[in-house]
Amino acid sequence: MFPAAVRWSDCEPAAVTRVRVGTMRGSELQSDQVxxxxxARKRDRETQRQGRIFNAKLRTIGIDKDALDYQVxxxxxQERKEADTQRSYAADLLHSDRISCLLEQRQRKEQRRLEGAIxxxxxxxxxxxxxREFDLNDPALLRKQRGGLVLPGLVGEDPxxxxxHxxxxxxxxDWSLQQRRELESARLQQRLEDQRYEDSRITMDHRAVQLQNIEADHRRSVAMATKDFNLAMAAESSERRHQARLQEEAANGEEILNQLQGPLLSESLGYGDRLRRTQPSSYKGMNQDQLRQIRECxxxxxxxxxxxxxxxxxRQLEWDGRSQxxxxxxxxLERQQARLSRQLRRALDSANAQLASEQRTQKDYLEKEVFTNSPDSRYFAQFNTTSR
Incomplete structure (x- = not known):
């Protein structure tokens, strides 16, 4: 038996509980009636509306303003009543919370007192x-037996x-070793799959880098060859223009010198003989030396x-050879790039085929195992049952 000091006193909690229960029941009954x-009012209006909507003779095209105003x-x-109901519920809830807090505090105090008394x-x-069973669980039982022997074959002994065991x-x-071997095998298989995927990804990256390098080298070599050809053509054209300008300047200088030293400007009768020129009036033809000089020239x-x-x-043959x-x-380079592109495309096609196979397997699983419940006539019969 417990001491009298720790008995539960339920006079005040019971009274408070009855007040709370009565308040809640009254609120619930009033809310249920409302x-x-x-x-019932909604059901009546819905029945009247269905009679207007589903009756082809009475139904008219347009808007029923009276019904809409009534609905508003x-x-x-309804919103006003719901607000009033919510306010009343909130007030009841606050009152109930206060009572619950008081009861909970008292209950905790009594629980602590009861536990301390226990x-x-x-x-x-x-x-x-x-x-009574302490002798069976006594840790000092063997020391208390004072050297007593236990006879073999007693009742309850399991030889x-x-x-x-x-x-x-x-x-x-054996089970633990088997589970460990299975776990290690699964981990090894996962590591091998990850390694194969990583190796394939690295190989594809290397191939893509090689293709990019080959394309860059090809573009660089073509650009260098074009640059060298353009530089050579520009140098040759510049040299030709320079030679033509020198020849033109030499011819102009010689012409100017001839005009300055000619018989018209110098007015010298023996000038033509000194310059090995013959006057037209005294010209009798060229001699052998002049003919030989002309032929030599x-x-x-x-x-x-x-x-x-x-x-x-x-130069043309040299440039043709360079161009070839x-x-x-x-x-x-284009053939090598095409070969590497075909290899890369085959690898991508293989990866895409594998992904497509996995997606088809997943789709078959979803269609055959997961999404097996197709809608029937009962699903469609639940629509168009009201006037809304």
């Missing part, structure tokens, strides 16, 4: 030494418990022209 009246007034009235009672009257331990060890011009033509042919070499090198 809800029932509102629900009803909605405002602990004190256990310390005073329920010590382990006073229990095969050690062997059974050993077999159970071996079975548990012509032969020299022919040789110069031939050498210039041969040099031009040599550049085209051949570009063709080789």
């Amino acid at each position: 809800e029932a009246v509102s629900l 007034r009803e909605r405002k009235e 602990l004190q009672f256990r310390r005073d009257f329920q010590q382990p030494e006073n229990r 095969g418990s050690a062997e059974r 050993r077999r159970q331990q071996e079975q548990m060890r 012509q032969r020299q011009q022919v040789e110069d022209r031939q050498r210039a033509h041969l040099e031009q042919q040599r 070499a550049a085209e051949h090198h570009g063709l080789l």
